[in-house]
Amino acid sequence: MPDLDTTADVRADARRNRRQLIVAAREAIASRGLDVSALDIATAAGVGVGTLYRRFGTKDSLLDAVVVGLYDEMLDSAQECLRIEDPWEGLTRFVMELAGAHRDSRGVAEVTAACDLPPIPEISERTKALQDAVIQLTDRAHTAGALRADVTWQDVMIGSRAGLDTDHCLGVDAGPDGWRRVITLLIDGMRSPGYTPLSGASPHLHDNNS
Template sequence: MPDLDPTPGVRADARRNRRQLIIATREAIASRGLDVSALDIATAAGVGVGTLYRRFGTKEALLDYVVLGHYDELLDTARACLERADPWDGLAEFVMELAGAHRDSRGLAEVTAACEKPPVPERTQRTIALQDAVIQLTERAHAAGALRADVTWQDILICSRAALDVDHCFGVDAGPNGWRRIVTILLDGMRAPGRTPLEGPTPQVHRAR
Protein backbone atom coordinates (compact mmCIF):
# COMPACT_ATOMS: atom_id res chain seq x y z
CA MET A 1 0.00 0.00 0.00
CA PRO A 2 1.42 3.43 -0.89
CA ASP A 3 2.52 5.40 2.13
CA LEU A 4 3.66 8.64 0.52
CA ASP A 5 1.62 11.70 -0.32
CA PRO A 6 0.96 11.65 -4.07
CA THR A 7 1.10 15.45 -4.21
CA PRO A 8 4.42 16.66 -5.69
CA GLY A 9 6.62 18.82 -3.50
CA VAL A 10 5.34 17.58 -0.16
CA ARG A 11 7.85 18.03 2.65
CA ALA A 12 9.53 15.06 4.26
CA ASP A 13 7.84 15.68 7.62
CA ALA A 14 4.42 15.78 5.95
CA ARG A 15 5.15 12.47 4.21
CA ARG A 16 6.31 11.01 7.51
CA ASN A 17 3.13 12.16 9.26
CA ARG A 18 1.02 10.65 6.50
CA ARG A 19 2.83 7.35 6.80
CA GLN A 20 2.46 7.31 10.58
CA LEU A 21 -1.27 7.99 10.27
CA ILE A 22 -1.66 5.07 7.86
CA ILE A 23 0.28 2.71 10.12
CA ALA A 24 -1.65 3.82 13.20
CA THR A 25 -4.96 3.36 11.40
CA ARG A 26 -4.09 -0.15 10.23
CA GLU A 27 -3.15 -1.10 13.78
CA ALA A 28 -6.21 0.54 15.29
CA ILE A 29 -8.79 -1.10 13.03
CA ALA A 30 -6.98 -4.43 13.29
CA SER A 31 -7.59 -4.61 17.03
CA ARG A 32 -10.68 -2.43 17.51
CA GLY A 33 -12.53 -2.41 14.20
CA LEU A 34 -13.84 0.63 12.39
CA ASP A 35 -15.26 2.24 15.51
CA VAL A 36 -12.08 4.16 16.28
CA SER A 37 -11.90 7.92 16.79
CA ALA A 38 -9.80 10.40 14.87
CA LEU A 39 -8.20 11.45 18.17
CA ASP A 40 -7.14 7.89 18.97
CA ILE A 41 -5.59 7.48 15.52
CA ALA A 42 -3.77 10.79 15.68
CA THR A 43 -2.48 10.11 19.19
CA ALA A 44 -1.15 6.70 18.18
CA ALA A 45 0.52 8.30 15.15
CA GLY A 46 2.13 10.95 17.31
CA VAL A 47 0.47 13.86 15.52
CA GLY A 48 -2.38 16.25 16.17
CA VAL A 49 -5.93 15.66 14.95
CA GLY A 50 -5.54 18.68 12.70
CA THR A 51 -2.75 16.88 10.85
CA LEU A 52 -5.08 13.96 10.15
CA TYR A 53 -7.66 16.29 8.65
CA ARG A 54 -5.07 18.19 6.63
CA ARG A 55 -3.61 15.03 5.17
CA PHE A 56 -6.85 13.10 4.50
CA GLY A 57 -9.74 15.53 4.87
CA THR A 58 -11.85 13.25 7.08
CA LYS A 59 -11.39 10.24 9.30
CA GLU A 60 -13.62 8.27 6.93
CA ALA A 61 -11.33 9.08 4.00
CA LEU A 62 -8.37 7.75 5.97
CA LEU A 63 -10.25 4.58 6.89
CA ASP A 64 -11.24 4.09 3.24
CA TYR A 65 -7.62 4.53 2.16
CA VAL A 66 -6.41 1.89 4.60
CA VAL A 67 -9.21 -0.56 3.73
CA LEU A 68 -8.45 -0.15 0.02
CA GLY A 69 -4.87 -1.02 0.83
CA HIS A 70 -6.04 -4.29 2.38
CA TYR A 71 -8.11 -5.01 -0.73
CA ASP A 72 -5.12 -4.36 -2.99
CA GLU A 73 -2.99 -6.76 -0.94
CA LEU A 74 -5.67 -9.45 -1.29
CA LEU A 75 -5.83 -8.83 -5.04
CA ASP A 76 -2.06 -9.27 -5.27
CA THR A 77 -2.38 -12.53 -3.33
CA ALA A 78 -5.16 -13.76 -5.61
CA ARG A 79 -3.14 -13.00 -8.74
CA ALA A 80 -0.15 -14.86 -7.33
CA CYS A 81 -2.37 -17.84 -6.46
CA LEU A 82 -3.72 -17.91 -10.01
CA GLU A 83 -0.13 -18.44 -11.18
CA ARG A 84 0.35 -21.58 -9.07
CA ALA A 85 0.92 -24.64 -11.24
CA ASP A 86 -1.49 -26.74 -9.17
CA PRO A 87 -5.01 -25.22 -9.24
CA TRP A 88 -5.92 -26.73 -5.88
CA ASP A 89 -2.80 -25.35 -4.23
CA GLY A 90 -3.63 -21.90 -5.59
CA LEU A 91 -7.20 -22.03 -4.32
CA ALA A 92 -6.26 -23.41 -0.92
CA GLU A 93 -3.51 -20.85 -0.46
CA PHE A 94 -5.86 -17.97 -1.23
CA VAL A 95 -8.55 -19.24 1.16
CA MET A 96 -5.98 -19.56 3.94
CA GLU A 97 -4.58 -16.09 3.23
CA LEU A 98 -8.04 -14.52 3.13
CA ALA A 99 -9.01 -16.26 6.36
CA GLY A 100 -5.81 -14.97 7.94
CA ALA A 101 -6.52 -11.43 6.73
CA HIS A 102 -9.93 -11.59 8.38
CA ARG A 103 -8.33 -12.80 11.59
CA ASP A 104 -5.62 -10.15 11.53
CA SER A 105 -7.93 -7.17 11.02
CA ARG A 106 -11.24 -6.78 12.77
CA GLY A 107 -11.91 -3.75 10.60
CA LEU A 108 -11.39 -5.66 7.37
CA ALA A 109 -13.70 -8.42 8.61
CA GLU A 110 -16.37 -5.80 9.34
CA VAL A 111 -16.06 -4.30 5.86
CA THR A 112 -16.14 -7.58 3.95
CA ALA A 113 -19.25 -8.67 5.87
CA ALA A 114 -21.23 -5.69 4.58
CA CYS A 115 -23.56 -6.40 1.64
CA GLU A 116 -24.81 -2.87 1.07
CA LYS A 117 -23.25 -0.72 -1.62
CA PRO A 118 -19.76 0.44 -0.56
CA PRO A 119 -19.51 4.15 0.21
CA VAL A 120 -16.72 4.73 -2.30
CA PRO A 121 -16.64 3.47 -5.92
CA GLU A 122 -13.05 2.31 -5.54
CA ARG A 123 -14.15 -0.30 -3.02
CA THR A 124 -16.91 -1.47 -5.36
CA GLN A 125 -14.35 -1.90 -8.13
CA ARG A 126 -11.99 -3.87 -5.92
CA THR A 127 -14.81 -6.01 -4.55
CA ILE A 128 -15.78 -7.00 -8.08
CA ALA A 129 -12.13 -7.65 -8.97
CA LEU A 130 -11.74 -9.91 -5.93
CA GLN A 131 -14.93 -11.78 -6.76
CA ASP A 132 -13.71 -12.28 -10.33
CA ALA A 133 -10.36 -13.58 -9.09
CA VAL A 134 -12.08 -16.10 -6.81
CA ILE A 135 -14.29 -17.16 -9.73
CA GLN A 136 -11.14 -17.88 -11.74
CA LEU A 137 -9.53 -19.78 -8.88
CA THR A 138 -12.70 -21.84 -8.51
CA GLU A 139 -13.01 -22.56 -12.23
CA ARG A 140 -9.39 -23.70 -12.40
CA ALA A 141 -9.90 -26.10 -9.50
CA HIS A 142 -13.14 -27.41 -11.03
CA ALA A 143 -11.48 -27.95 -14.41
CA ALA A 144 -8.69 -29.90 -12.73
CA GLY A 145 -11.21 -32.11 -10.94
CA ALA A 146 -9.78 -31.02 -7.59
CA LEU A 147 -12.83 -29.15 -6.27
CA ARG A 148 -16.15 -30.88 -5.76
CA ALA A 149 -18.60 -29.82 -8.47
CA ASP A 150 -21.27 -28.46 -6.12
CA VAL A 151 -18.94 -26.03 -4.34
CA THR A 152 -19.28 -22.54 -5.78
CA TRP A 153 -17.03 -19.51 -5.61
CA GLN A 154 -19.59 -17.94 -3.30
CA ASP A 155 -19.16 -20.87 -0.90
CA ILE A 156 -15.41 -20.30 -0.95
CA LEU A 157 -15.73 -16.66 0.06
CA ILE A 158 -18.15 -17.47 2.87
CA CYS A 159 -15.91 -20.26 4.15
CA SER A 160 -13.01 -17.82 4.46
CA ARG A 161 -14.81 -16.25 7.41
CA ALA A 162 -15.04 -19.50 9.35
CA ALA A 163 -11.83 -18.70 11.19
CA LEU A 164 -13.25 -15.63 12.91
CA ASP A 165 -14.85 -17.26 15.97
CA VAL A 166 -13.03 -20.51 16.64
CA ASP A 167 -10.92 -19.68 19.70
CA HIS A 168 -12.96 -21.22 22.52
CA CYS A 169 -15.88 -23.59 22.96
CA PHE A 170 -17.11 -25.45 26.08
CA GLY A 171 -13.79 -25.01 27.84
CA VAL A 172 -11.70 -25.94 24.78
CA ASP A 173 -8.96 -23.50 23.79
CA ALA A 174 -8.03 -23.72 20.11
CA GLY A 175 -4.74 -21.90 20.62
CA PRO A 176 -3.26 -19.13 18.47
CA ASN A 177 -3.15 -21.23 15.30
CA GLY A 178 -6.28 -23.27 15.88
CA TRP A 179 -8.07 -21.36 13.13
CA ARG A 180 -5.67 -22.83 10.58
CA ARG A 181 -6.80 -26.32 11.55
CA ILE A 182 -10.42 -25.32 11.02
CA VAL A 183 -9.74 -23.84 7.60
CA THR A 184 -7.75 -26.93 6.61
CA ILE A 185 -10.66 -29.16 7.63
CA LEU A 186 -13.03 -27.02 5.57
CA LEU A 187 -10.72 -27.14 2.57
CA ASP A 188 -10.53 -30.92 2.76
CA GLY A 189 -14.34 -30.97 2.81
CA MET A 190 -14.38 -29.00 -0.45
CA ARG A 191 -12.02 -31.32 -2.31
CA ALA A 192 -13.44 -33.70 -4.86
CA PRO A 193 -15.14 -36.05 -4.56
CA GLY A 194 -17.77 -34.74 -2.14
CA ARG A 195 -19.79 -37.40 -0.32
CA THR A 196 -22.67 -35.43 1.22
CA PRO A 197 -24.86 -33.28 -1.04
CA LEU A 198 -24.91 -29.65 -0.02
CA GLU A 199 -28.26 -28.42 1.27
CA GLY A 200 -29.86 -25.06 0.58
CA PRO A 201 -29.30 -22.52 -2.18
CA THR A 202 -25.95 -21.11 -3.22
CA PRO A 203 -25.07 -17.96 -1.25
CA GLN A 204 -26.42 -14.88 -3.02
CA VAL A 205 -24.22 -12.22 -4.54
CA HIS A 206 -24.72 -8.51 -3.95
CA ARG A 207 -22.99 -6.69 -6.79
CA ALA A 208 -23.13 -2.91 -6.87
CA ARG A 209 -22.06 -1.79 -10.31
Protein backbone atom coordinates in the same frame (compact mmCIF):
# COMPACT_ATOMS: atom_id res chain seq x y z
CA MET B 1 11.20 33.71 -1.97
CA PRO B 2 10.73 30.69 0.38
CA ASP B 3 13.79 28.89 1.62
CA LEU B 4 14.13 25.70 -0.43
CA ASP B 5 15.53 23.71 2.48
CA THR B 6 12.62 24.75 4.69
CA THR B 7 10.08 23.84 2.00
CA ALA B 8 11.68 20.42 1.55
CA ASP B 9 11.61 19.84 5.32
CA VAL B 10 7.90 20.73 5.46
CA ARG B 11 7.11 18.32 2.63
CA ALA B 12 9.15 15.57 4.28
CA ASP B 13 7.28 16.14 7.55
CA ALA B 14 3.97 15.96 5.71
CA ARG B 15 4.92 12.66 4.05
CA ARG B 16 6.13 11.25 7.36
CA ASN B 17 2.93 12.30 9.14
CA ARG B 18 0.84 10.70 6.39
CA ARG B 19 2.77 7.43 6.67
CA GLN B 20 2.48 7.45 10.46
CA LEU B 21 -1.26 8.05 10.30
CA ILE B 22 -1.78 5.20 7.82
CA VAL B 23 0.28 2.80 9.94
CA ALA B 24 -1.55 3.85 13.12
CA ALA B 25 -4.97 3.54 11.45
CA ARG B 26 -4.10 0.13 10.06
CA GLU B 27 -3.07 -1.12 13.50
CA ALA B 28 -6.11 0.47 15.15
CA ILE B 29 -8.71 -1.08 12.84
CA ALA B 30 -6.92 -4.43 13.03
CA SER B 31 -7.50 -4.64 16.77
CA ARG B 32 -10.63 -2.53 17.27
CA GLY B 33 -12.46 -2.36 13.96
CA LEU B 34 -13.81 0.68 12.15
CA ASP B 35 -15.24 2.44 15.23
CA VAL B 36 -11.81 3.66 16.33
CA SER B 37 -11.76 7.43 16.96
CA ALA B 38 -9.76 10.04 15.06
CA LEU B 39 -8.13 11.11 18.33
CA ASP B 40 -6.96 7.56 19.10
CA ILE B 41 -5.43 7.21 15.62
CA ALA B 42 -3.70 10.58 15.80
CA THR B 43 -2.35 9.85 19.29
CA ALA B 44 -0.96 6.48 18.17
CA ALA B 45 0.65 8.20 15.18
CA GLY B 46 2.28 10.80 17.43
CA VAL B 47 0.55 13.74 15.75
CA GLY B 48 -2.30 16.09 16.57
CA VAL B 49 -5.81 15.29 15.42
CA GLY B 50 -5.69 18.45 13.31
CA THR B 51 -2.88 16.89 11.29
CA LEU B 52 -5.14 13.92 10.50
CA TYR B 53 -7.83 16.25 9.14
CA ARG B 54 -5.31 18.31 7.15
CA ARG B 55 -3.80 15.21 5.54
CA PHE B 56 -7.03 13.26 4.88
CA GLY B 57 -9.98 15.62 5.37
CA THR B 58 -11.96 13.14 7.50
CA LYS B 59 -11.34 10.05 9.58
CA ASP B 60 -13.42 8.03 7.12
CA SER B 61 -11.18 9.10 4.24
CA LEU B 62 -8.15 7.87 6.17
CA LEU B 63 -9.84 4.54 6.94
CA ASP B 64 -10.88 4.20 3.29
CA ALA B 65 -7.26 4.68 2.22
CA VAL B 66 -6.14 2.00 4.67
CA VAL B 67 -8.83 -0.47 3.58
CA VAL B 68 -8.01 0.10 -0.10
CA GLY B 69 -4.39 -0.75 0.69
CA LEU B 70 -5.44 -3.94 2.47
CA TYR B 71 -7.67 -4.92 -0.47
CA ASP B 72 -4.72 -4.36 -2.83
CA GLU B 73 -2.67 -6.79 -0.74
CA MET B 74 -5.43 -9.39 -1.06
CA LEU B 75 -5.53 -8.82 -4.82
CA ASP B 76 -1.76 -9.28 -5.06
CA SER B 77 -2.13 -12.55 -3.15
CA ALA B 78 -4.91 -13.69 -5.49
CA GLN B 79 -2.77 -13.02 -8.55
CA GLU B 80 0.13 -14.95 -7.02
CA CYS B 81 -2.20 -17.89 -6.36
CA LEU B 82 -3.45 -17.80 -9.96
CA ARG B 83 0.15 -18.22 -11.10
CA ILE B 84 0.56 -21.44 -9.11
CA GLU B 85 0.62 -24.35 -11.54
CA ASP B 86 -1.47 -26.72 -9.40
CA PRO B 87 -5.07 -25.34 -9.44
CA TRP B 88 -5.97 -26.98 -6.11
CA GLU B 89 -2.93 -25.53 -4.38
CA GLY B 90 -3.68 -22.09 -5.86
CA LEU B 91 -7.26 -22.16 -4.62
CA THR B 92 -6.55 -23.50 -1.17
CA ARG B 93 -3.63 -21.16 -0.60
CA PHE B 94 -5.84 -18.18 -1.40
CA VAL B 95 -8.62 -19.43 0.88
CA MET B 96 -6.08 -19.56 3.71
CA GLU B 97 -4.72 -16.11 2.80
CA LEU B 98 -8.20 -14.56 2.72
CA ALA B 99 -9.13 -16.25 6.00
CA GLY B 100 -5.92 -14.85 7.49
CA ALA B 101 -6.79 -11.34 6.28
CA HIS B 102 -10.13 -11.60 8.07
CA ARG B 103 -8.45 -12.83 11.24
CA ASP B 104 -5.66 -10.24 11.13
CA SER B 105 -7.94 -7.20 10.85
CA ARG B 106 -11.36 -6.64 12.40
CA GLY B 107 -11.69 -3.73 10.01
CA VAL B 108 -11.27 -5.94 6.94
CA ALA B 109 -13.75 -8.46 8.35
CA GLU B 110 -16.27 -5.67 8.93
CA VAL B 111 -15.87 -4.16 5.46
CA THR B 112 -16.10 -7.47 3.60
CA ALA B 113 -19.29 -8.31 5.52
CA ALA B 114 -20.96 -4.92 5.05
CA CYS B 115 -23.08 -5.72 1.98
CA ASP B 116 -25.73 -3.14 2.91
CA LEU B 117 -23.32 -0.21 3.05
CA PRO B 118 -22.49 1.42 -0.29
CA PRO B 119 -18.67 1.26 -0.52
CA ILE B 120 -16.54 3.95 -2.09
CA PRO B 121 -15.82 3.28 -5.80
CA GLU B 122 -12.25 2.19 -5.11
CA ILE B 123 -13.40 -0.55 -2.74
CA SER B 124 -16.25 -1.50 -5.05
CA GLU B 125 -13.79 -1.98 -7.93
CA ARG B 126 -11.46 -4.09 -5.81
CA THR B 127 -14.34 -6.19 -4.52
CA LYS B 128 -15.29 -7.02 -8.12
CA ALA B 129 -11.65 -7.80 -8.94
CA LEU B 130 -11.43 -10.16 -5.95
CA GLN B 131 -14.64 -11.88 -6.99
CA ASP B 132 -13.25 -12.33 -10.52
CA ALA B 133 -10.03 -13.81 -9.11
CA VAL B 134 -11.94 -16.30 -6.93
CA ILE B 135 -14.10 -17.25 -9.94
CA GLN B 136 -10.92 -18.00 -11.90
CA LEU B 137 -9.39 -19.97 -9.02
CA THR B 138 -12.60 -21.96 -8.61
CA ASP B 139 -12.97 -22.63 -12.35
CA ARG B 140 -9.39 -23.89 -12.56
CA ALA B 141 -9.94 -26.28 -9.65
CA HIS B 142 -13.22 -27.51 -11.14
CA THR B 143 -11.58 -28.11 -14.53
CA ALA B 144 -8.80 -30.08 -12.85
CA GLY B 145 -11.41 -32.23 -11.06
CA ALA B 146 -9.96 -31.23 -7.70
CA LEU B 147 -12.92 -29.20 -6.42
CA ARG B 148 -16.25 -30.91 -5.84
CA ALA B 149 -18.77 -29.92 -8.50
CA ASP B 150 -21.37 -28.53 -6.09
CA VAL B 151 -18.98 -26.03 -4.49
CA THR B 152 -19.36 -22.57 -6.04
CA TRP B 153 -17.04 -19.57 -5.94
CA GLN B 154 -19.57 -17.95 -3.60
CA ASP B 155 -19.13 -20.89 -1.21
CA VAL B 156 -15.40 -20.22 -1.28
CA MET B 157 -15.94 -16.54 -0.43
CA ILE B 158 -18.27 -17.28 2.49
CA GLY B 159 -16.06 -20.13 3.68
CA SER B 160 -13.07 -17.81 4.04
CA ARG B 161 -14.81 -16.30 7.09
CA ALA B 162 -15.09 -19.66 8.87
CA GLY B 163 -12.01 -18.93 10.96
CA LEU B 164 -13.64 -15.96 12.69
CA ASP B 165 -14.81 -16.43 16.30
CA THR B 166 -13.14 -19.82 16.63
CA ASP B 167 -10.99 -19.14 19.70
CA HIS B 168 -13.10 -20.64 22.51
CA CYS B 169 -16.11 -22.91 22.97
CA LEU B 170 -17.46 -24.51 26.15
CA GLY B 171 -14.16 -24.24 27.96
CA VAL B 172 -12.06 -25.37 24.99
CA ASP B 173 -9.23 -23.03 23.92
CA ALA B 174 -8.31 -23.33 20.23
CA GLY B 175 -4.97 -21.56 20.67
CA PRO B 176 -3.52 -18.87 18.40
CA ASP B 177 -3.49 -21.08 15.30
CA GLY B 178 -6.77 -22.89 15.91
CA TRP B 179 -8.42 -20.98 13.07
CA ARG B 180 -5.98 -22.60 10.63
CA ARG B 181 -7.24 -26.03 11.65
CA VAL B 182 -10.82 -24.89 11.03
CA ILE B 183 -9.96 -23.58 7.55
CA THR B 184 -8.02 -26.76 6.74
CA LEU B 185 -11.07 -28.85 7.67
CA LEU B 186 -13.21 -26.60 5.48
CA ILE B 187 -10.80 -26.94 2.55
CA ASP B 188 -10.76 -30.72 2.84
CA GLY B 189 -14.58 -30.64 2.71
CA MET B 190 -14.35 -28.83 -0.65
CA ARG B 191 -12.12 -31.45 -2.24
CA SER B 192 -13.60 -33.74 -4.86
CA PRO B 193 -15.33 -36.08 -4.45
CA GLY B 194 -17.75 -34.84 -1.81
CA TYR B 195 -19.57 -37.35 0.37
CA THR B 196 -22.56 -35.46 1.73
CA PRO B 197 -24.73 -33.40 -0.65
CA LEU B 198 -24.79 -29.72 0.24
CA SER B 199 -28.20 -28.62 1.54
CA GLY B 200 -29.86 -25.31 0.80
CA ALA B 201 -29.17 -22.84 -1.98
CA SER B 202 -25.70 -21.62 -2.85
CA PRO B 203 -24.74 -18.19 -1.50
CA HIS B 204 -25.51 -15.40 -3.98
CA LEU B 205 -24.45 -11.86 -4.72
CA HIS B 206 -26.15 -9.31 -2.48
CA ASP B 207 -28.47 -6.84 -4.20
CA ASN B 208 -28.05 -3.43 -2.56
CA ASN B 209 -31.33 -2.33 -4.15
CA SER B 210 -33.41 -5.06 -2.54
